[in-house]
Amino acid sequence: MRACVCSRNLALLFPMTISSQLEAKLRAASGHADARVQPATDTRFGDYQTNIAMILAKQQRANPRQLAQEIIDKLDTAEMCEPPEIAGAGFINFRLKPMWLAERFAVLAADEKLGISAPVRPKKYVIDFSSPNVAKPMHVGHIRSTILGDALARIAAFIGHTVVRDNHIGDWGTQFGMLLHGWKNELNHAALEADPLGEMERLYKLVSARCKEDPATLDAVHHELVELQGGNEENLVLWREMQRLSQAQFDVIYSRLGISFDVTLGESFYNQWLWKVVDELVARGIARESEGALCVFSDGSVPEKEDPFLISRDGQWVDMPALVQKADGAANYTTTDLATLAYRLREFAPDEILYVTDGRQQHHFRQLFAIFRRWHPEVSARLAHVWFGSILGDDGKPFKTRSGETIKLAGLLDEAEERAFAIVSEKNPALPEAERREIARVIGLGAVKYADLLPNRQSDYVFSWDKMLALQGNTAPYLQNAYVRIRSIFRKAVEAGINSQSSTIILSEPAELVLAKKLFQFGEVLPQVLDDCRPNLLCNYLYELASTFHSFFEACHVLKADEASRASRLTLCEVTARTLQRGLGLLGIEVPERM
RNA sequence: GCGCCCGUAGCUCAGCCGGAUAGAGCAGCGGUUUUCUAAACCGCCGGUCGUGGGUUCGAGUCCCGCCGGGCGCGCCA
Numbered sequence: 001m002r003a004c005v006c007s008r009n010l011a012l013l014f015p016m017t018i019s020s021q022l023e024a025k026l027r028a029a030s031g032h033a034d035a036r037v038q039p040a041t042d043t044r045f046g047d048y049q050t051n052i053a054m055i056l057a058k059q060q061r062a063n064p065r066q067l068a069q070e071i072i073d074k075l076d077t078a079e080m081c082e083p084p085e086i087a088g089a090g091f092i093n094f095r096l097k098p099m100w101l102a103e104r105f106a107v108l109a110a111d112e113k114l115g116i117s118a119p120v121r122p123k124k125y126v127i128d129f130s131s132p133n134v135a136k137p138m139h140v141g142h143i144r145s146t147i148l149g150d151a152l153a154r155i156a157a158f159i160g161h162t163v164v165r166d167n168h169i170g171d172w173g174t175q176f177g178m179l180l181h182g183w184k185n186e187l188n189h190a191a192l193e194a195d196p197l198g199e200m201e202r203l204y205k206l207v208s209a210r211c212k213e214d215p216a217t218l219d220a221v222h223h224e225l226v227e228l229q230g231g232n233e234e235n236l237v238l239w240r241e242m243q244r245l246s247q248a249q250f251d252v253i254y255s256r257l258g259i260s261f262d263v264t265l266g267e268s269f270y271n272q273w274l275w276k277v278v279d280e281l282v283a284r285g286i287a288r289e290s291e292g293a294l295c296v297f298s299d300g301s302v303p304e305k306e307d308p309f310l311i312s313r314d315g316q317w318v319d320m321p322a323l324v325q326k327a328d329g330a331a332n333y334t335t336t337d338l339a340t341l342a343y344r345l346r347e348f349a350p351d352e353i354l355y356v357t358d359g360r361q362q363h364h365f366r367q368l369f370a371i372f373r374r375w376h377p378e379v380s381a382r383l384a385h386v387w388f389g390s391i392l393g394d395d396g397k398p399f400k401t402r403s404g405e406t407i408k409l410a411g412l413l414d415e416a417e418e419r420a421f422a423i424v425s426e427k428n429p430a431l432p433e434a435e436r437r438e439i440a441r442v443i444g445l446g447a448v449k450y451a452d453l454l455p456n457r458q459s460d461y462v463f464s465w466d467k468m469l470a471l472q473g474n475t476a477p478y479l480q481n482a483y484v485r486i487r488s489i490f491r492k493a494v495e496a497g498i499n500s501q502s503s504t505i506i507l508s509e510p511a512e513l514v515l516a517k518k519l520f521q522f523g524e525v526l527p528q529v530l531d532d533c534r535p536n537l538l539c540n541y542l543y544e545l546a547s548t549f550h551s552f553f554e555a556c557h558v559l560k561a562d563e564a565s566r567a568s569r570l571t572l573c574e575v576t577a578r579t580l581q582r583g584l585g586l587l588g589i590e591v592p593e594r595m
Numbered sequence: 596g597c598g599c600c601c602g603u604a605g606c607u608c609a610g611c612c613g614g615a616u617a618g619a620g621c622a623g624c625g626g627u628u629u630u631c632u633a634a635a636c637c638g639c640c641g642g643u644c645g646u647g648g649g650u651u652c653g654a655g656u657c658c659c660g661c662c663g664g665g666c667g668c669g670c671c672a
Contacts, residue, residue: 034612041615051614058652088615089652133672173672267672293670305598311668312597319669320598326670333672360666362599389600390665427634455608458600460665462607466621472634473620474608481634489631532611540609543619554627554636573631595634 017115017523022048022077022094029074032056037094039521046085046093047517054090064090098513102505105516109503109575114582115523118160126164126344127153129356130259133170134246134266135179135200138253138409140399140463141358144388147452147588149356150259151535152386154586159530164262164348168340169250171243171266173333177225178207179242180235181217184224196245229330253409257445258588270339274331277338278324286374292327296371308366322367337368338375345379352382354533359387359458386533389460391452399463413445419469420444424595431594439592443477444469446589450476453535453587474543476589479580482546483591486577489558493570496559501574502567511555515572518548522579526586535587542583549576 016024019037026035035052053071057064068086075084082095108115129149132138138146149165157163182203191199211218228235243266254260278294281287287294297319298309304317311320324335344353355365365385372383393399401407421440428436451468455461468475493499507513525541528534558569581591 036612041618045615049615054614054652064652091615131672170672175671291669295669313668314596317597321669323670328670330670332670336672358666359600361672363667364672392665396665423634428632456611459608460601464607467607470621470634475620477634481632485632485635487632492631534611536609540619550635551637553631557631559631594632 016117018080018096018520019048019524021080022050025075025077026050026052026071028076030056030071039524040093043514045087045091046095048094048096050092050094051090053086053092057090068092096517098507101513101516101520102507105505105507105519105571105575106503108520109505109571113158113523114575114579115520116159116526117523119527122161123156123351124162124164124348125153125156126166126348126350126353127156127356128166128168128354129153130254130261131168131170131357132246132250133175135175135197135204135242136246137197137201138250139406140391140409140412141406143409143412143448144358144391144452144457145356146257146259147449148386148388148457148535149354150257150588151453151538151586152354152356152530152533154588155526155530155535155538158582158586159526161530164344164350165260166263166265166344167261169243169247169264169266171239172268172271172336174225175204176228176239176242177221177223178204178211180224180228180238181221182207183238183242192245197249200242200245253413256413257449258590267333267336267340270336270343271331273339273342274335277335277342278331281324281338281371281375284375286371287324290321293323294325295321295323296367296374297321299374308363308370322371324371334364334368334371337364338372341368341372341383342376345376345381350381352384354384354386356386356388359389361385362387384533386457388457389455392460392462394462394464396462413448415465416444416448416469417441418444419465420447423469428595439595442590442592443480443595446476446480446584449587449589450479450539454539456536457534474539476584477595479542479546479584480589480591480595482549483577483580483584484593484595485553486549486573486580487593489570489573492559498559498566498570500563500567501571502564503571504564504568505571506565506568508565509556511552512569512572515548515552515576518545519572519575519579522583538583538587542580542587545576545579545583549580 019039022037023035026037027033030052032052032055035050037048037050040046040049053068054064056062057067060067065086068090072084072086072092077084077094080096080100082097085093085095087093127149129152130142130146132142153163153165179200183200186203186206188199188202191202207217207221211221224235228239247264278287281296282294287296289295290297296309298307300307304310304312309320309322310317312318322334323332324338325331341353344350357365362385369383369385372379391399399407417440420443421436424431424436424440424443431439447468451461451463454474467473469477472478505516507516521541522545525537529538552572556569558566558573560566561569584591
């Protein structure tokens with residue numbers, strides 16, 4: 001506990017990342033509030049750079065290099081940097097002093113948060129992610145929302161925000177007419193026992209196909225739905241059974257993925273407020289009748305091009321309303337989402353709500369947010385649709401099995417572990433099978449998650465087993481291996497009776513210096529990841545860190561170095577291991593001790 | 596038709612408030628191990644950033660046109 005207090009005190013003395021320290025000094029010297037310092041694009045230029053002189057020069061119509069010189073003259077960076085240099089059109093380059101870095105590294109090493117200082121104003125986030133549907137197996141379509149949402153939740157919490165993880169289950173809707181009809185007439189009890197979601201999916205497909213050719217089935221299906229919505233006890237019992245069975249299967253998957261939720265509520269939970277939402281929207285003139293339905297139309301408050309309630313047809317802007325009540329009197333998902341939004345604001349009072357869903361729902365969320373702003377103009381919470389692209393097969397089309405079926409998540413995870421097991425067994429056949437299984441689990445799941453988080457989330461990406469499990473390149477196993485190599489050093493150190501780490505850090509070798517600098521950047525990257533909801537930035541950082549470590553590992557032998565150097569390098573290794581473990585942990589990825 | 600997204604090396608992709616000689620992995624070629632896990636490291640090869648204009652001291656990035664692809668567009672969620 002004493003160490004903890006100590007690190008807090010040190011953190012108070014040195015509360016900021018290197019870039020923000022430089023920014024503070026630059027603000028003082030330039031008088032410019034948004035002075036930004038970035039890691040150098042090329043290490044030949046130095047460690048950090050700023051283009052503030054060029055920005056100011058443009059505003060003031062001044063000579064940028066001259067302005068840069070004036071800023072440098074006022075800069076007080078002698079303690080941390082070599083004298084700053086002006087380069088190119090007016091860049092100011094900073095090169096950190098190794099001695100200063102070495103002293104400061106002790107602070108980083110003592111910091112449990114690895115350089116992350118608490119936010120000035122902690123926020124409360126509600127993150128809506130995963131959202132599977134009752135009676136349908138989770139498939140690849142759920143993977144990005146689940147993994148991305150989980151990573152964002154972990155990152156926000158680590159930075160020091162409060163997070164509510166909210167799983168909005170699809171448990172209500174027209175599909176239950178089909179499911180009830182199928183359950184009552186076609187249920188295979190043995191199959192249900194063996195694979196509940198598989199059997200329910202079979203029923204759904206069977207009835208769905210039959211509906212298309214048989215009007216009598218369609219009528220029967222509709223009747224079941226009306227009965228359910230009207231509170232028919234038999235249908236409600238069956239519906240609850242479907243929920244129960246589905247949730248049990250979801251829980252298996254979430255447990256495997258190491259993902260938990262604070263709130264799991266179905267769409268049906270919000271049914272109690274739907275009428276109220278519709279009434280209020282009508283009473284306030286936000287929604288009105290059109291073609292038998294209740295709709296929200298444009299209020300003309302934004303330019304036509306940006307208006308989510310308008311669409312251009314043949315050069316004319318025409319209405320593109322959002323329905324909040326269908327002509328048959330039923331509410332739809334916009335209504336449910338509005339009720340859900342209101343509930344979350346009442347219940348959690350968040351500063352931000354993030355909806356992690358695929359990009360095809362962009363228009364829906366633009367309408368949803370616009371309606372909500374009109375309905376509750378007093379609410380200031382930020383609403384964000386964190387959308388993502390599709391997973392494609394190697395043919396460039398949506399990822400499916402060869403026969404055109406959607407790929408189920410459970411099977412996908414099985415295959416990841418199997419493939420990883422084959423590789424582990426080949427590389428390390430001497431390990432006991434149980435340990436190889438456990439390593440394969442960590443590597444296989446890590447590979448799937450990492451492959452999903454690595455691309456820019458808005459890009460579609462091509463799913464490839466070979467790429468994600470590859471042992472070289474920007475993959476989870478590559479990062480895990482860097483961690484494993486460090487653990488191996490420490491095992492060997494213990495065997496040799498060496499346990500001395502040191503707070504006196506020596507950065508004399510280039511590889512030591514580069515590694516230390518990279519470790520300082522963790523605290524700079526993480527806030528940016530959350531601001532833009534882009535975990536791929538963290539992936540890239542961790543890849544660079546692992547790569548930097550591997551180079552260090554080749555260049556600087558740890559255990560054979562002299563005592564002072566060895567102690568220093570052990571500390572570098574320890575902080576690297578902790579940063580890799582923490583960074584991967586924030587992505588929901590575990591690390592093995594050996595592999 | 597309109598809107599959103601995309602087009603960067605042979606392949607898969609980074610590059611997001613414009614900034615220095617456009618980066619990485621894979622593939623290909625050549626090296627490194629009696630020493631901490633070679634699942635590693637080091638080096639080489641490889642790009643008119645779809646295309647034509649414009650703005651700017653400076654454009655892969657911003658604006659406009661065109662070509663090509665994906666997705667969406669009133670009672671599914």
